[in-house]
Amino acid sequence: MTTDASYLDGNAAAGALSQVFAMDVTAAITQCNGCGQTGVFAESHVYVNAPGLVARCSGCDGVLLRVVTTPSDVYLDLRGLTYLRLPNP
Amino acid sequence: MGIVSPGFSGRRRSGSELPPGQYLTRDFPVLSAGPTPHIRTEHWEFTVTTETGEATKWDWAALLALPADEITKDIHCVTRWSKLETNWKGVSLDTLLADVETSADYALVHSYGGYTTNVPMDDLLDGQAWIAYEYDGEPIDPEHGGPARLLVPHLYFWKSAKWVRGLVLSDNQDLGFWETAGYHEYGDPWKEQRYAGD
Amino acid sequence: MERTTIRRRLTWQVGTVTDVRRETATARTLVVDVPDWPGHLAGQHLDVRLTAPDGYRASRSYSVASAWPGDTIELTVEQVPEGEVSPYLVDVLQVGDPLEIRGPVGGWFVWKPEQEGPVQLIGGGSGIVPLRAMLRAHAAAASTTPVRLLYSVRRPASVIYVQDLKELAASDDVDVRLVYTREAPAGEPRVGRIDADVIERLAFKPADEPTTYVCGPTPFVEAVADLLVAAGHDPARVRTERFGPTGGP
Numbered sequence: 001m002t003t004d005a006s007y008l009d010g011n012a013a014a015g016a017l018s019q020v021f022a023m024d025v026t027a028a029i030t031q032c033n034g035c036g037q038t039g040v041f042a043e044s045h046v047y048v049n050a051p052g053l054v055a056r057c058s059g060c061d062g063v064l065l066r067v068v069t070t071p072s073d074v075y076l077d078l079r080g081l082t083y084l085r086l087p088n089p
Numbered sequence: 090m091g092i093v094s095p096g097f098s099g100r101r102r103s104g105s106e107l108p109p110g111q112y113l114t115r116d117f118p119v120l121s122a123g124p125t126p127h128i129r130t131e132h133w134e135f136t137v138t139t140e141t142g143e144a145t146k147w148d149w150a151a152l153l154a155l156p157a158d159e160i161t162k163d164i165h166c167v168t169r170w171s172k173l174e175t176n177w178k179g180v181s182l183d184t185l186l187a188d189v190e191t192s193a194d195y196a197l198v199h200s201y202g203g204y205t206t207n208v209p210m211d212d213l214l215d216g217q218a219w220i221a222y223e224y225d226g227e228p229i230d231p232e233h234g235g236p237a238r239l240l241v242p243h244l245y246f247w248k249s250a251k252w253v254r255g256l257v258l259s260d261n262q263d264l265g266f267w268e269t270a271g272y273h274e275y276g277d278p279w280k281e282q283r284y285a286g287d
Numbered sequence: 288m289e290r291t292t293i294r295r296r297l298t299w300q301v302g303t304v305t306d307v308r309r310e311t312a313t314a315r316t317l318v319v320d321v322p323d324w325p326g327h328l329a330g331q332h333l334d335v336r337l338t339a340p341d342g343y344r345a346s347r348s349y350s351v352a353s354a355w356p357g358d359t360i361e362l363t364v365e366q367v368p369e370g371e372v373s374p375y376l377v378d379v380l381q382v383g384d385p386l387e388i389r390g391p392v393g394g395w396f397v398w399k400p401e402q403e404g405p406v407q408l409i410g411g412g413s414g415i416v417p418l419r420a421m422l423r424a425h426a427a428a429a430s431t432t433p434v435r436l437l438y439s440v441r442r443p444a445s446v447i448y449v450q451d452l453k454e455l456a457a458s459d460d461v462d463v464r465l466v467y468t469r470e471a472p473a474g475e476p477r478v479g480r481i482d483a484d485v486i487e488r489l490a491f492k493p494a495d496e497p498t499t500y501v502c503g504p505t506p507f508v509e510a511v512a513d514l515l516v517a518a519g520h521d522p523a524r525v526r527t528e529r530f531g532p533t534g535g536p
Contacts, residue, residue, distance in 0.1 A: 024394035042395035
């Protein structure tokens with residue numbers, strides 16, 4: 001755990017991710033590729049005061065995902081996730 | 090296309106002294122993409138690794154023993170703020186790299202906390218880049234990259250890596266943290282090279 | 288696992304401000320008519336985007352303060368010192384003006400009337416906004432689910448939704464408790480942050496198996512979530528939303 005409070009949580013990523021996903025991601029279960037912790041994406045630590053949006057694992061601070069929105073494209077980096085589990089509708 | 094918001098102008102944007110699309114700020118915004126590392130100077134180390142794998146290291150005392158420059162430069166953040174005439178003290182990379190045997194074209198800058206950014210060697214030499222350890226006459230706050238950060242002010246400020254711990258030199262351009270996620274590989278603010286393809 | 292809703296990818300829509308209400312010296316509620324608003328769950332939020340005449344844009348995320356169904360949506364915006372978007376929304380935007388909106392988003396920090404178990408709401412400052420939507424949804428559904436609200440404010444003048452909260456406090460449906468951190472009204476002896484004692488006295492007990500919603504600035508949320516877990520609450524039943532400035536184009 002970190003003590004500085006410069007982060008928000010996964011809810012803050014919902015708008016940016018809604019540009020990409022047709023399903024809500026904040027309630028999804030994620031597994032961190034760094035430490036293996038699983039949890040609800042909404043509980044991850046999200047940094048928004050940066051050139052892009054960075055979601056980090058609340059356990060190990062490893063990067064879970066990054067979103068950069070440019071005028072023409074959305075870049076989504078999911079390398080930090082082992083998986084993202086969403087309900088099968 | 091959207092709309093124009095009646096009465097909205099946003100923060101004041103560039104006058105002639107600023108690169109295109111920038112606005113002037115007097116405070117010093119703190120951007121962070123992760124938790125702030127708190128590195129004690131007695132544990133701090135800076136390592137340059139060449140394309141042959143040879144490593145040269147400096148500890149804090151060795152850095153402070155080198156001749157330092159007082160630097161006054163404008164800085165330009167890709168999130169559109171610019172700050173004029175910021176004052177730093179630090180060691181020129183010309184000094185640090187003087188005895189490093191390399192013909193590499195590129196450096197990947199590494200930071201404590203895992204951040205990386207790529208800068209061509211041509212932009213790190215000839216009095217264009219420093220390892221800075223003072224801001225406005227004081228040690229650099231951890232929030233602003235202390236104990237030491239790279240200062241390469243002619244490029245967008247994401248290139249001036251906070252909490253710098255080393256350079257890995259290479260003949261190939263390996264992209265850094267933001268450059269692999271849509272930001273421009275070079276980042277010249279006067280050409281407004283914000284995003285890949287700009 | 289919470290069920291999420293399937294929907295299309297979101298795009299920006301243009302709404303019209305139909306009313307504004309001053310809540311405190313620094314907060315204002317905007318009533319916005321958004322044609323084809325798909326509806327939202329209590330606790331969801333949306334993004335607002337402003338565009339200057341030269342094309343410069345800034346966007347921020349705000350919780351929806353109202354429940355659905357309804358004819359309009361309401362946002363309550365607290366002015367951030369040195370902010371770029373919030374001063375416009377609090378002081379400049381007028382009735383009749385257009386406002387670009389994308390949403391709703393978020394499927395975790397939501398309350399649905401069919402949800403089982405008591406509901407504990409804990410808000411700090413403008414963190415009351417999504418909790419107010421939950422209280423509205425609770426009233427609209429005539430839900431018999433027990434609800435308690437614990438609301439931390441600096442001083443009496445900082446209370447958002449004063450009238451709503453008075454009405455709720457007078458009814459039997461919801462238990463409303465205010466905690467003052469700087470200055471309390473006459474007759475309220477305690478001034479201080481939410482602590483273990485406040486949680487013990489005023490919140491549902493772990494044995495009641497409440498779902499707890501905590502919203503506020505990051506340090507507030509961290510402190511309250513830690514107190515809840517220390518008091519024996521199941522972390523899986525504590526849902527948090529941290530408030531703060533958001534950037535990006």
